[in-house]
């Protein structure tokens with residue numbers, strides 16, 4: 001297993017690369033989408049939060065597709081700092097909103113996704129993380145409710161009162177001039193159909209390009225959010241996604257915190273089931289207390305999940321990919337993001353060190 005760190009777009013600088021190396025990381029997962037752009041409610045030194053119903057920010061330029069040159073330059077820049085570029089996480093809603101919405105630009109936007117996958121292959125970036133979701137990561141509330149009064153977030157109940165306004169999807173604004181109104185509610189079957197069509201078209205391209213697609217489950221894992229269905233909100237629903245298009249390039253961005261928030265199944269069984277199949281592309285590690293619709297994100301060393309047990313299951317099943325901290329509570333200091341990440345990375349590094357000691361006897 002490899003220790004990695006996720007970096008948001010504004011963190012793609014030498015200082016953050018040095019921080020990752022100093023914390024013992026060998027790998028980095030990058031976000032090229034700027035979730036924080038023009039966002040009113042997001043501090044850049046935290047995960048993108050939005051409000052319960054406020055968007056993270058405004059999507060990028062639909063015509064400025066990520067180029068081969070910038071991907072390759074980024075991979076080289078990271079390698080020069082002693083880091084591997086393990087994955088790009090998430091597509092900008094500007095590129096694929098009508099794939100999610102089955103809108104008039106779907107055909108054009110599917111081609112954009114294919115182009116990105118091909119460029120990633122050429123740039124030797126092996127994994128594309130994505131989250132096929134209408135409401136996206138939303139509906140959460142922030143407060144000083146973590147250990148020691150740390151600012152953290154979670155759910156305080158369902159988030160279906162306020163529908164998604166026109167021009168917004170995946171918790172970002174993709175059309176600031178959209179007409180008033182809201183997204184019509186669709187069924188679970190309709191949304192699964194959209195995902196299956198997406199996979200049928202993109203997986204063959206990913207196979208050819210040598211890129212693995214890695215799906216994040218719905219976070220928070222509610223059956224509906226903002227009056228729209230969600231796809232992977234119980235552990236077994238990940239299997240349906242895998243079986244839709246069986247391929248080694250159709251895999252999972254396995255988020256342990258999200259799995260733990262699910263009302264059904266068992267987080268240890270889920271990690272065992274999918275890692276035994278070799279379907280785990282990379283891991284988001286995060287602890288929580290409670291389950292939807294009442295849960296809270298916690299520090300890695302507390303919460304409901306035995307993280308040592310999770311990492312031991314992954315090791316037992318031969319998982320050799322990257323583990324990154326997901327989100328952490330904000331630690332009280334002048335660098336709350338860094339402190340939270342350093343604490344989590346230190347914890348994971350210690351567990352991996354124990355595993356290596358056990359293996360070498």
Ligand SMILES: [Mn+2]
Nearest residue numbers: 255258284326
């Ligand atoms: Mn996650």
